[in-house]
Amino acid sequence: MPSATNRPTNRKVVLARYVTGMVGPEHFRIEEEPAREPGEGEVMVRTDSLSIDAFIRTSLNEVEGLHQQVPLGGVVVALGVGRVIESHAPGFVAGDAVSGPLLAQTYATMPAAMLQKIDDALPLSTYLGVLGLTTGLTAYAGIRYVGDVKAGETVLVSAAAGAVGCIAAQVAKALGARVIGLAGGPGKVAFLTDTLGLDAAIDYKNEDVAARLKALAPEGIDVFFDNVGGELLDIALDNIRERGRVVICGAISQYNDHSHVRGPSLYLRLAERYARMEGFTVMHFASQLGEAGAQLVQWLAEGRLQMPEQVDHGIDAFPDALRKLFEGGNTGKMLVRP
Template sequence: MNIKYVLKKRPFGIPEADIWERQTEPIPQISEGEVLIKHHYISLDPAMRGWMNEGKSYIEPVNLGDVMRAGTVGIVEASKHPNIKVGEFITGWGGVQNYTVTNGKGWHKIDAKLAPLPMYLGVLGMTGMTAYFGILEVGKISTGDIVLVSGAAGAVGSVVGQIAKLKGCTVIGIAGGQEKCRYLTETLGFDAALDYKSDSFVNDLKQACPKGIDVFFDNVGGEILDLALTKLRRHARVVICGAISQYNTKTRIKGPGNYLSLLVNRATMQGMVVFDFADKYLEAAQHMAGWIQSGQLKSEETIIEGIDNFHNSFLKLFSGDKQGKLLLKVV
């Protein structure tokens, strides 16, 4: 049986469980040229919240009545495709469901022996690619730069900070809670980690970067972005990767009132969407795999079992009640 979560209505604010319709159906049959994929893991990402909204964005919104879009890794269970064999592992946009039938377009095979499956949705997947191109190509870091990362214990932020360390930068992470902060400094090797929930946060940031920052990699938006703008050094780069603090807002998104710091400091604020770097994914994945193998890049996942935990798990992205990459195990 295939269980699938279909978007029934568009959320306003924090998504309620009633936006989903849980549907079941027999395991679908394949036609000539198709394969049946049984998903093992489903990727849960902040970007999904954006896809639930109506209107123009960098990707089409999920239509009402469609299975919720999500990245997946799984195994080929049946094949009438010339180049994809039963037993092969494969990743693509499988959606929040147990099975997908596809002609293979937009999917690609992965080697389950080289790395654990969850990693193909995390550090070796879109998440890792976002971090890699965001900090290297948009952030344009070089040795000695002072790099500030928000959402630093998250899937993207934790990789961004580690890559910046690898490249010889001083890295300061912002995360929610002392436990995450300890993880950043003790396990991932960040130079400093600041708890934005602490009363002393504004002062902590001041202490942590007395010379200011060369790069701010922002996953969070809101007050943290606005504060970070006051720390820019000349020619600083602000990478706008996400704004998780604002995705569920019921009012207008809060703009950064300190944006004129861009003028004063001749700084740049640039948005990024990882899909633009698709032609270089392979090269990036090879670098990332090398760093993982040498122990220079650590990957952390929070894995929750059971497709029917989808909705509650998804909300952990916004409550912060998880660490690293958030995944649903559905096999």
């Protein structure tokens, strides 16, 4: 247990400038301070891994975005996993593995009530990936509870080689659907078909998506799980089947300019085809996440789910890792290991 005189140094990523357009290292600075001693009910956690999530970008605008804003000089939001190194909270002891909103820093001192203990039989990063709130659980909730995907249906997933998309596509496969992925570049398309076993994949950066989709699904698609928005959403709406479902998980193509979000122009297809479009956040399904997690654990144990991790090392790598999400520089779950 660290004493008052030998507290570790906490290195944290703070917001130096509000972000307009593409996020990059110029918007942040790294600050150092002695890690704070935990008060009553608090623990000190050494960060093992931080989850690089698209939502982080939406908290860095000067104007309010989708999520709570980070103030100038504030520590950037991030979910993470780590180990308790000092506890003043009942039920938590040094060595416990935990997950929660650790923020972008190497040590977090925070109320234990904000953390969940996790089972370290699995690699800790599993709780940010396949079992992560913003990753596997989001994907499961969107495919099962919003999309209501059924065996034999045709499902299209955008950003399918990213973290959420990769699990959404595999969950749809596990439910017996035929799954087509959208991703940027031939390497990602090969990953989707050869490694994840999707039925087909379209390289939206180099192929005519509308023509390829018509060829692959001449009868249309039953479910579109959308992570991207913009033009791809319109193409999917144009191909939605009668009684189809469009699941709005996110719209990463729109996050860099939140005040000028481009909405779909082909939404009348919903009326023509008695289809629906429904958005969600994972927390709308808080009461079902236990069941969702149990199913994901089972499929993981059966080898039916895989999640490649892309790990950047050192807290200084955090800003650039975040930028990669918006440039397609990641395959699978993007993590920073401080």
